[in-house]
Amino acid sequence: MDRRRFCRTALAAGIAASLPLLKACGRSEPPVATTANTSIRGISLDGAEIELERAAIRELGDSMTGPVLLSGHPDYNGARKIWNGMHDKRPALIARCMNNQDVSNAITFARERELLVAVRGGGHSWPGKSVCDDGLMIDLSQLTSVTVDVDEKRAHVDGGALLGHLDQASLPYGLVTTAGVVSHTGVGGFTLGGGYGRLNRKFGLAVDNLRAATMVTADGRVRNVSAEEDADLFWAIRGGGGNFGVVTEFDFQLYPFDRNVLSGSIIWPIAQARDVLEFYAEWSAGLSDEMYTGPAMATGGDGAGMVIMEVVYAGDPAAGEKELAPLRALGAPIDDGVKMQDYTVMQTQEDAAFGHGIRSYAKNGMVREWTQELVDTMIEAFVQDPRMAMFTHTAGGAVNRVDDVDTAFPHRNAETMLSVGGGWSDPTMDAEAMAIGREWFSKLAPFTGGYYDNIQSNPESVASNYGPAHERLVRIKSEYDAGNLFRLNSNIKPA
Numbered sequence: 001m002d003r004r005r006f007c008r009t010a011l012a013a014g015i016a017a018s019l020p021l022l023k024a025c026g027r028s029e030p031p032v033a034t035t036a037n038t039s040i041r042g043i044s045l046d047g048a049e050i051e052l053e054r055a056a057i058r059e060l061g062d063s064m065t066g067p068v069l070l071s072g073h074p075d076y077n078g079a080r081k082i083w084n085g086m087h088d089k090r091p092a093l094i095a096r097c098m099n100n101q102d103v104s105n106a107i108t109f110a111r112e113r114e115l116l117v118a119v120r121g122g123g124h125s126w127p128g129k130s131v132c133d134d135g136l137m138i139d140l141s142q143l144t145s146v147t148v149d150v151d152e153k154r155a156h157v158d159g160g161a162l163l164g165h166l167d168q169a170s171l172p173y174g175l176v177t178t179a180g181v182v183s184h185t186g187v188g189g190f191t192l193g194g195g196y197g198r199l200n201r202k203f204g205l206a207v208d209n210l211r212a213a214t215m216v217t218a219d220g221r222v223r224n225v226s227a228e229e230d231a232d233l234f235w236a237i238r239g240g241g242g243n244f245g246v247v248t249e250f251d252f253q254l255y256p257f258d259r260n261v262l263s264g265s266i267i268w269p270i271a272q273a274r275d276v277l278e279f280y281a282e283w284s285a286g287l288s289d290e291m292y293t294g295p296a297m298a299t300g301g302d303g304a305g306m307v308i309m310e311v312v313y314a315g316d317p318a319a320g321e322k323e324l325a326p327l328r329a330l331g332a333p334i335d336d337g338v339k340m341q342d343y344t345v346m347q348t349q350e351d352a353a354f355g356h357g358i359r360s361y362a363k364n365g366m367v368r369e370w371t372q373e374l375v376d377t378m379i380e381a382f383v384q385d386p387r388m389a390m391f392t393h394t395a396g397g398a399v400n401r402v403d404d405v406d407t408a409f410p411h412r413n414a415e416t417m418l419s420v421g422g423g424w425s426d427p428t429m430d431a432e433a434m435a436i437g438r439e440w441f442s443k444l445a446p447f448t449g450g451y452y453d454n455i456q457s458n459p460e461s462v463a464s465n466y467g468p469a470h471e472r473l474v475r476i477k478s479e480y481d482a483g484n485l486f487r488l489n490s491n492i493k494p495a
Ligand SMILES: Cc1cc2nc3c(=O)[nH]c(=O)nc-3n(C[C@H](O)[C@H](O)[C@H](O)COP(=O)(O)OP(=O)(O)OC[C@H]3O[C@@H](n4cnc5c(N)ncnc54)[C@H](O)[C@@H]3O)c2cc1C
Pocket: 082, 083, 118, 119, 120, 121, 122, 123, 124, 125, 126, 129, 130, 140, 159, 160, 179, 180, 181, 182, 185, 186, 187, 188, 189, 190, 191, 192, 193, 194, 195, 196, 197, 241, 242, 243, 245, 246, 247, 248, 354, 454, 455, 488, 489, 490
């Protein structure tokens, strides 16, 4: 779909239209740069300027099935852009990989020169980790195929596929696995960091459903990892992010699923926030695994504040109606859109609100318990500004039934992941909008412990955030990436 049409469709998309996040769809292209003759400028892993010989780059290009894109190539600007418009960076070269060998060749090229590497899956890194200035971008954006093995209930998913590709491939077979809430997010970063979605209470996080992967490590070797092969690596990539190599294929467990689900959003005016949040704080402690719902607080296009509760009930609709009844009976909603509908309606309803190219900033933290103090603070902290909103990702259920160190994902006892984030299009608003987000989140932060590093990067607290998993992660990092080639992520430093 072209970008303008995407924006228009977005504007028609109900609640999405009332959120502030899509105004940046008309972002303009920066001018195309020219390059020197025999070499181009690169940057080393430790930040020093290095020369990259054109002949060597040509050799890399010749060795690959996909192209190597340099500044000035017609596809260069499109390839370097990632979702968050705040990160406008220009890699020295972009290796557009089509297979494992391409990835291996690109890794070897970078390792031999100690060249800075960024790995781009779906390009949705909030802090912009999938692009860099003057380094090599390993671009997986063309690797998007998904194959479903119906008998085995497995999805084989390419490393650059988007969550929408996964849903679209599995649902026609009556199968599903946990995918996130915006369908143009990449499977790659999403899964490697944990992977929350509307089905996580029933089926667990994406990492809990990963059964095997194919990856290329810093030595250029292609490895099949699973509980049986390279088990340490397999453990590490289930939460440890892109620290250990480039994953070219993810194999997920799928589950039988009726795609016609009881789902939708209920919206109340902000004046009813206390009733809704106080009710939710108590009621949510007894939710069934099938029920996914959690509050967001946002400002609509008309400037009015609202509390929004998204609902997906992954089970018998009659049981869902019964469980949901007390929430629906609460106060006087502006809208109650919960009904039987195709699962993909929910899975795509926020796509436009979170359109490509917006300038975005987010902070988050893990909440273990809904307390009265948290509810009071949420209400006091709410900022009526269409650029910022508060969101929750409800966990619990199957997410919490996995032991802390069974995977490298460290936040098993959180009931919800709470974030404050937003979007705007005008770069002159950056400082102000980010300050609003920071201030808002700072009031909620005392109620959180640890954070989801798929949403924000805190280099100084990586170790404490991984908690008991960190020591093992360091050991595995030291074994497979002692030179820290893969460092543009929540970086685990080798020993
Ligand atoms: C609009 C939006 C909605 C989101 N919704 C959710 C949600 O519902 N649930 C949730 O859990 N998270 C969500 N997130 C957070 C999301 O999980 C992270 O932003 C994630 O990193 C995105 O993955 P990506 O492949 O698109 O990102 P990229 O920017 O491509 O990469 C992010 C990081 O992962 C690494 N990486 C990516 N692919 C690979 C690969 N194949 N092999 C090795 N390393 C790789 C990159 O190097 C980088 O460090 C959302 C983010 C956005 C922007």
